[in-house]
Amino acid sequence: MIEIVLDSVVLPVASGxxxxxxxxxxxxxxxxRRVDAWTGPLACAxxxxxxxxxxxxxxxxxxxxxxxxxxxxxxxxxxGGTTGTAASLSHRSRHRAILLTAVALSLVILxxxxxxxxxxxxxxxxxxxxxxxxxxxxxxxxPVRMPLALALSCGSLTLLLFSAGSLKVAxxxxxxASICALAxxxxxxxxxxxxxxxxxxxxxxxxxxMALYGCAYHAQEAVSTQIYLLVWATxxxxxxxxxxxxxxxxxxxxxxxxxxxxxxxxxxxxxxxALEEVEETSASYTSITERGMDGTRALSWHHAVTV
Numbered sequence: 001m002i003e004i005v006l007d008s009v010v011l012p013v014a015s016g017x018x019x020x021x022x023x024x025x026x027x028x029x030x031x032x033r034r035v036d037a038w039t040g041p042l043a044c045a046x047x048x049x050x051x052x053x054x055x056x057x058x059x060x061x062x063x064x065x066x067x068x069x070x071x072x073x074x075x076x077x078x079x080g081g082t083t084g085t086a087a088s089l090s091h092r093s094r095h096r097a098i099l100l101t102a103v104a105l106s107l108v109i110l111x112x113x114x115x116x117x118x119x120x121x122x123x124x125x126x127x128x129x130x131x132x133x134x135x136x137x138x139x140x141x142x143p144v145r146m147p148l149a150l151a152l153s154c155g156s157l158t159l160l161l162f163s164a165g166s167l168k169v170a171x172x173x174x175x176x177a178s179i180c181a182l183a184x185x186x187x188x189x190x191x192x193x194x195x196x197x198x199x200x201x202x203x204x205x206x207x208x209x210m211a212l213y214g215c216a217y218h219a220q221e222a223v224s225t226q227i228y229l230l231v232w233a234t235x236x237x238x239x240x241x242x243x244x245x246x247x248x249x250x251x252x253x254x255x256x257x258x259x260x261x262x263x264x265x266x267x268x269x270x271x272x273x274a275l276e277e278v279e280e281t282s283a284s285y286t287s288i289t290e291r292g293m294d295g296t297r298a299l300s301w302h303h304a305v306t307v
Contacts, residue, residue, distance in 0.1 A: 008171035012050035013178045016043040020183065020195065034143055034192055038082065040199025043179060045078020048206050051175040055168040066111055073106035073209045081198045096136055099198055103132045103205050110209060112216030128208050132201045134239040142238060143187040143194035145250050149235040149257050150203045151180035156231045156261035157210055163269045164218035173210050176203060208232055227268045234260050
């Protein structure tokens with residue numbers, strides 16, 4: 001298990017970090033002026049793709065199974081987000097349009113069980129586009145806290161998926177959480193560095209695909225579906241913090257996000273453990289009952305033969 005984690009997390013995150021820092025190192029920017037890394041979406045996509053390849057092999061790129069379309073979503077948001085960021089250098093008004101289009105395409109192509117119909121996919125796409133729109137307005141103002149909030153969200157999704165038994169996608173979510181946490185650390189240490197709004201949008205879009213995966217494959221009850229969506233949506237709380245124009249308020253919001261995620265994960269894990277105990281008890285009772293019935297039948301048959 002440790003080897004799987006190292007292969008599916010460490011190498012993808014190291015490669016994504018190199019892409020994220022390629023345009024400009026955090027310590028080489030002009031003092032007092034943050035510069036967004038235009039390779040942010042590409043770094044997120046690379047992390048997810050490499051992590052998928054590490055846990056599933058290159059066959060994941062053939063998209064033979066429905067859940068493997070997460071790789072296609074990563075490719076779309078990586079190329080589209082990077083193109084939109086590059087376009088903003090000359091035509092700033094096109095940036096948001098291209099980015100939101102990439103978000104929509106990366107969600108509408110998914111056809112997870114229970115979300116295969118066009119109305120269901122359109123609803124998921126609309127939610128993702130609205131979330132991306134809210135992030136683009138505040139991510140640049142919160143270069144440290146927003147990636148940190150995304151790291152908390154992705155890390156919580158990792159625990160939810162792991163407790164549900166999905167080690168593969170949990171490893172991918174862990175890789176995404178790690179690159180978000182690293183982006184927050186780099187922005188904190190380098191006063192001229194920012195992962196950028198496109199990075200945050202790409203991260204939340206990809207975490208949305210994994211939350212949708214959890215809803216489709218591992219939601220045993222309606223409350224589980226709500227927990228996946230709640231954990232995914234928590235970073236959006238930070239979108240309203242700039243209205244108060246206070247760094248302390250933003251910090252408090254991050255703490256609230258951490259508390260919500262912790263409570264959601266803790267409640268879900270306890271629910272899963274309780275459900276497993278009930279199933280084990282039921283299985284044990286059924287096994288004992290069947291053995292008792294078999295013994296009764298054998299005794300009756302023996303009695304009949306003897307008579």
